[in-house]
Amino acid sequence: MNCYFDHSATTPIDSFVSEWIQENQSIAFGNPSSTHAMGRKSKHILETARQQLADVLGCASKEIVFTGSGTEANNLVLYNLIHQEKQHIITSSIEHPAILSTLSYLEPFGLTFTLIPVDSTGTVNPQDIKKAIQSDTGLISIMVANNEVGTIQPIDDCQQIAQNFGIPFHSDGVQALGKIPIQDSIHNCDLMSFSSHKFYGPKGVGFLVKKDSLKLNPFIIGGGQEFNLRGGTENIIGIGAMALAAKSAIQSLEKSSKHISNLERKCISGIREIDPKVVIHGNHQSHIPGLVSFAFNKVDNQTLLTQLDRAHIFASSGSACHSGISTPSKVLATMGINEDINLSTIRISFGKHNTQDEVDYFIQTLKSLILK
Numbered sequence: 001m002n003c004y005f006d007h008s009a010t011t012p013i014d015s016f017v018s019e020w021i022q023e024n025q026s027i028a029f030g031n032p033s034s035t036h037a038m039g040r041k042s043k044h045i046l047e048t049a050r051q052q053l054a055d056v057l058g059c060a061s062k063e064i065v066f067t068g069s070g071t072e073a074n075n076l077v078l079y080n081l082i083h084q085e086k087q088h089i090i091t092s093s094i095e096h097p098a099i100l101s102t103l104s105y106l107e108p109f110g111l112t113f114t115l116i117p118v119d120s121t122g123t124v125n126p127q128d129i130k131k132a133i134q135s136d137t138g139l140i141s142i143m144v145a146n147n148e149v150g151t152i153q154p155i156d157d158c159q160q161i162a163q164n165f166g167i168p169f170h171s172d173g174v175q176a177l178g179k180i181p182i183q184d185s186i187h188n189c190d191l192m193s194f195s196s197h198k199f200y201g202p203k204g205v206g207f208l209v210k211k212d213s214l215k216l217n218p219f220i221i222g223g224g225q226e227f228n229l230r231g232g233t234e235n236i237i238g239i240g241a242m243a244l245a246a247k248s249a250i251q252s253l254e255k256s257s258k259h260i261s262n263l264e265r266k267c268i269s270g271i272r273e274i275d276p277k278v279v280i281h282g283n284h285q286s287h288i289p290g291l292v293s294f295a296f297n298k299v300d301n302q303t304l305l306t307q308l309d310r311a312h313i314f315a316s317s318g319s320a321c322h323s324g325i326s327t328p329s330k331v332l333a334t335m336g337i338n339e340d341i342n343l344s345t346i347r348i349s350f351g352k353h354n355t356q357d358e359v360d361y362f363i364q365t366l367k368s369l370i371l372k
């Protein structure tokens with residue numbers, strides 16, 4: 001039995017999306033900027049995808065900018081600040097590297113930033129954002145949900161503070177689409193980033209939802225595609241496939257999140273039976289369904305992941321292993337988790353194709369590894 005439990009890292013492509021790709025990739029190869037019939041066919045796919053996304057997200061099609069990834073959508077937003085007078089950014093200390101590393105990279109260009117702390121559940125306090133606002137704050141960026149522990153941030157409250165101070169608000173929604181309803185937040189936020197491969201679409205394609213009233217400068221300069229915001233011939237097939245996957249993920253959200261939450265409950269009760277002292281990270285009141293980040297104290301996570309891998313169970317951790325030396329997860333360290341627990345933490349993230357039998361097999365295998 002192959003148990004893929006790493007859906008927060010990436011998801012398999014939906015089969016009907018793969019079929020659509022196969023049917024269209026050899027016929028829709030025209031450049032959407034060409035005016036002939038082949039170009040118009042590609043342009044039609046592009047604009048249909050934009051409209052499909054706009055319809056399911058409840059925004060206008062002109063507010064959708066296609067990018068090459070969630071990372072690129074975040075970069076497009078952050079690079080914009082180098083052209084602005086107000087160059088201070090407020091963000092949380094547990095954002096994805098697509099935000100945190102980009103901000104560090106942009107420091108020599110004059111950008112400054114304040115990292116808002118999180119509590120032990122990985123949740124930001126919106127009042128900390130308020131306190132961090134400076135006269136030159138030009139952007140507030142808080143992710144919808146964290147990729148390592150699944151905590152959902154109170155982004156509506158954060159956005160409200162930004163709005164009260166007239167500061168644009170961006171949110172990294174990459175972990176949220178298809179897992180929790182986000183239409184209202186999209187409506188309220190000025191900018192939100194997404195990535196296709198997190199919701200059963202192809203890799204290497206993403207998009208940014210941008211309020212029409214907000215002016216942005218391009219990050220990739222070229223032929224003026226994407227309303228002059230992202231040069232480069234569009235990945236037509238990837239974009240068409242992403243829109244189909246997004247539509248399906250949003251329309252089946254209720255059903256899939258119920259199924260995934262059941263798997264999560266079964267998993268948690270199983271790991272608690274193995275060891276009642278197991279530490280389960282994140283905000284248990286407010287987290288994305290199906291992500292279980294947990295630690296059995298002093299059980300080295302890299303060893304455990306390798307043993308699980310051998311048993312065809314595919315999970316991950318937030319810590320990195322270089323030349324046999326494990327580095328603790330920065331997210332968990334920021335949440336105040338001690339190093340022993342940090343280096344014992346693994347992340348299971350369920351998807352819609354996982355089954356109760358797979359969870360049973362996982363718990364059985366884990367039990368034999370932990371209690372041996």
Ligand code: PLP
Pocket residue numbers: 008009068069070071072096098143145146147172174175194195196205206
């Ligand atoms: N933001 C978050 C919260 C993520 O989890 C990820 C991917 O893991 C990204 C951004 C980057 O997305 P992409 O892989 O499309 O660059």
